[in-house]
Amino acid sequence: MTDQSLSVLGGRDNSEAAALKRASDTPRMLHRPGAVRSSTRPFVKNGILARISLQELASVGEYLEPVVLRERAILQEPKKQLEHIYFIESGLVSLRIVAAGSILETAVMGHRGAVGASLLAGGHLVTHQSVVLFPGSAHRILVEDLRRVLPECSEIREHLFQYAQALNLHCAQTGLCGVRHDREKRLACWICLASDSLESDVLPITHDYLSSMLGLRRPGVTETLIRFEQQGLIRKTRGVLQIGDRRSLERRACSCYKVIAGAYFAAEAPTSANNSIHGSLESYLSAL
Numbered sequence: 001m002t003d004q005s006l007s008v009l010g011g012r013d014n015s016e017a018a019a020l021k022r023a024s025d026t027p028r029m030l031h032r033p034g035a036v037r038s039s040t041r042p043f044v045k046n047g048i049l050a051r052i053s054l055q056e057l058a059s060v061g062e063y064l065e066p067v068v069l070r071e072r073a074i075l076q077e078p079k080k081q082l083e084h085i086y087f088i089e090s091g092l093v094s095l096r097i098v099a100a101g102s103i104l105e106t107a108v109m110g111h112r113g114a115v116g117a118s119l120l121a122g123g124h125l126v127t128h129q130s131v132v133l134f135p136g137s138a139h140r141i142l143v144e145d146l147r148r149v150l151p152e153c154s155e156i157r158e159h160l161f162q163y164a165q166a167l168n169l170h171c172a173q174t175g176l177c178g179v180r181h182d183r184e185k186r187l188a189c190w191i192c193l194a195s196d197s198l199e200s201d202v203l204p205i206t207h208d209y210l211s212s213m214l215g216l217r218r219p220g221v222t223e224t225l226i227r228f229e230q231q232g233l234i235r236k237t238r239g240v241l242q243i244g245d246r247r248s249l250e251r252r253a254c255s256c257y258k259v260i261a262g263a264y265f266a267a268e269a270p271t272s273a274n275n276s277i278h279g280s281l282e283s284y285l286s287a288l
């Protein structure tokens with residue numbers, strides 16, 4: 001953390017600034033003025049870090065390192081040891097299955113998530129490739145450092161576990177989606193989920209990307225997006241897709257959207273998480 005960012009923190013919330021300042025002699029927490037999302041912790045945009053207590057934020061903050069996420073950067077590779085957990089602050093990360101020369105996207109992750117969170121539930125080797133789709137920033141922490149502080153940080157442990165549960169459901173639901181649902185519903189679902197993850201209605205995405213990552217023929221993707229545009233659901237200009245009518249787009253999406261969005265909502269609402277996740281799982285199972 002720079003002196004300048006410290007002065008901004010101090011001016012807005014002395015208790016939080018103090019917690020972060022105590023965390024390290026050379027604090028490294030990132031703050032970008034003007035890029036604050038609505039959360040209970042306005043200086044941390046990541047949904048997991050934003051919900052933990054100041055005490056736990058101070059404990060884990062000692063080890064956090066701010067990093068810039070450049071487009072196409074690979075954060076984790078399948079079958080390799082994971083070195084860092086990335087708490088995403090902004091941008092969008094694509095989680096992919098890579099097998100026999102084929103790549104298929106199973107989920108997208110934005111500021112609500114942490115790349116590598118599922119490994120904390122056990123296991124050592126990465127199963128997915130995680131690639132930065134839209135550039136942004138993150139706080140990263142060495143896996144061994146996070147494992148060291150987790151026993152005394154019940155909140156962050158709980159939030160990571162809940163997020164990993166929702167992400168697992170997202171990946172599984174994507175598998176069902178690719179087999180059972182048609183192109184139009186899948187594209188509408190992807191756009192809504194990416195928009196939620198990015199907290200933006202503007203997505204710098206190309207037809208080629210959607211075609212290759214969703215396993216759809218490119219002419220079909222173009223045809224569907226043209227139809228969406230004619231119906232006022234989206235607008236397209238030079239590689240940028242902007243959502244025009246979000247509610248209608250959600251109605252056009254397959255049932256996977258509500259199942260996945262519901263799982264993330266439940267993960268972020270700890271008091272009712274068990275019931276909500278159970279409800280999401282029931283919806284998931286009923287769609288099989």
Ligand SMILES: [Zn+2]
Pocket residue numbers: 176177178181185186189254255256257
């Ligand atoms: Zn679907």
